[in-house]
Amino acid sequence: MTSTVLLVSLLVLFAINTPIAIAIGVASVLGIVVQGDFNPMMIVQRMFGGTDSFHLMAVPLFMFTGTILEAGGISRRIIDFANALVGWLPGGMAAVTIVSAMFFAGISGSAAADAAAVGAILIPAMKTSGYESDFAAAVQASGGSIGVVIPPSIPMIIFGFLTGASIGQLFAAGILPGLLIGVSLIGVATFISWQKGYSATTRFSMADVWHTFKRAILAMGAPIIILGGILFGVFTATESAAVAVVYGLVVGMGVYRRIRIRDLYPLFRDGAITSAMVMLIIATASAFSWIAAIEDIPARLAGGLLGLTANPVALLLLINLVLLIAGTFVETTAALILLVPMITAMLPSLGIDMVQLGVIVVTNLAIGMLTPPMGICLIVSCSISGDSLAAISRRVLPFMGILLVDLLIITFYSPITMWMANLVAS
Numbered sequence: 001m002t003s004t005v006l007l008v009s010l011l012v013l014f015a016i017n018t019p020i021a022i023a024i025g026v027a028s029v030l031g032i033v034v035q036g037d038f039n040p041m042m043i044v045q046r047m048f049g050g051t052d053s054f055h056l057m058a059v060p061l062f063m064f065t066g067t068i069l070e071a072g073g074i075s076r077r078i079i080d081f082a083n084a085l086v087g088w089l090p091g092g093m094a095a096v097t098i099v100s101a102m103f104f105a106g107i108s109g110s111a112a113a114d115a116a117a118v119g120a121i122l123i124p125a126m127k128t129s130g131y132e133s134d135f136a137a138a139v140q141a142s143g144g145s146i147g148v149v150i151p152p153s154i155p156m157i158i159f160g161f162l163t164g165a166s167i168g169q170l171f172a173a174g175i176l177p178g179l180l181i182g183v184s185l186i187g188v189a190t191f192i193s194w195q196k197g198y199s200a201t202t203r204f205s206m207a208d209v210w211h212t213f214k215r216a217i218l219a220m221g222a223p224i225i226i227l228g229g230i231l232f233g234v235f236t237a238t239e240s241a242a243v244a245v246v247y248g249l250v251v252g253m254g255v256y257r258r259i260r261i262r263d264l265y266p267l268f269r270d271g272a273i274t275s276a277m278v279m280l281i282i283a284t285a286s287a288f289s290w291i292a293a294i295e296d297i298p299a300r301l302a303g304g305l306l307g308l309t310a311n312p313v314a315l316l317l318l319i320n321l322v323l324l325i326a327g328t329f330v331e332t333t334a335a336l337i338l339l340v341p342m343i344t345a346m347l348p349s350l351g352i353d354m355v356q357l358g359v360i361v362v363t364n365l366a367i368g369m370l371t372p373p374m375g376i377c378l379i380v381s382c383s384i385s386g387d388s389l390a391a392i393s394r395r396v397l398p399f400m401g402i403l404l405v406d407l408l409i410i411t412f413y414s415p416i417t418m419w420m421a422n423l424v425a426s
Helices: 002-015 020-035 041-051 055-071 074-086 092-108 111-128 133-148 154-163 167-196 206-216 221-231 237-255 261-294 297-308 312-329 332-344 354-368 376-385 389-395 397-412 415-425
Strands: none
Touching (some): 002 261, 020 041, 020 332, 041 261, 055 092, 055 111, 055 154, 055 237, 055 261, 074 092, 074 111, 074 206, 092 111, 092 133, 092 167, 092 221, 111 133, 111 376, 133 154, 133 167, 133 354, 133 376, 133 397, 154 332, 154 354, 167 415, 221 237, 261 297, 261 332, 297 332, 312 332, 312 354, 312 397, 332 354, 354 397, 354 415, 376 389, 389 397, 397 415
8 A cells, every 4th residue: 555655645746746856755655654553753863864964965065066067167168169179060160069968978977057058158159150059958968968978977875876887887887978969969969960051160270179278278177087086996985076166276277267255155056956856755755765765666676577588688778768758757856766676686686787787877867868748858958949830849859869779788788888887996
């Protein structure tokens, strides 16, 4: 009875567009009341317990790093460098959009922040240059989805917190898949641009590459600090996030001088509000997961999938399908906390490493960011371009197609994830 109330109430609340955190929290309260063996105040205790983690401190810090560096004027420098690198391709501005998103992904750890920071500049610029508005938004949404695959990645931090997997290894494992996704998206964008007759934005020049690189080097120092520090064992993911915040303040206030003392309060306020939204979802989802574990729901769901097939290949395909569907309707953080216990229960039958599983899960949910109604990258791009969700959803289909191919490669070709992860472990 408790399991039925828990799952049905959650689905009903999602169906009537209740905010994610509220829906999960209300379902948790209903579940504990029906269960009857615990005081409802346990929900509050589990919410606090679910966020009381050293690893999770990295989430607001990485988000704040992106906010600080964006305010410090890094976007324009990164875009100029990306233009020097790939602007000579057919439809160069589309390729620039994706490369810029890849660079910014190494700073913020958030797909939404990635899409907003780059899209605010490049979507209007693409429209001014003659690109169709819905195509420009689709390119930006697709590029923004890379933000959770290329490290640092907030979903990877949450996966590591939930499973005990090494966050440093997860970050390392995401590098090559992130590059694969970025290159394949550039290929699709360039092909469509060539068909549409969109021109290059510049001619290739090593002098321009070097000049723009020198202007952008400080902007790209944050991902070097974050990844280098973690991969070489200098500090943990959380410590690297704290160092990146200090670095962002030094660059923004002391070097670029785009941030002044009076700007700090609104920056801290906005960072706190954004972080609070994510942490509230984590808190309520932690309470939900606790009740689900009491009722043995993850193991029962895993048993249901295992009852369909014992073939590891078929199981991986089923898990991908479940995650793709979940990513369409459930916010990424909530999907991780709700589904990861079920998926990890099947790990012995899958025959893969926990780190590879983490990259597979995160890649699936990244694709979910491009699918309505919960596709956050689509929503951000819509808000910037002014196009309808339906129009952008149609234009994003070719990018979705190549992302599904990338997902299959990541799922069934383990060296692409485990090669760098094993280097970190050794």
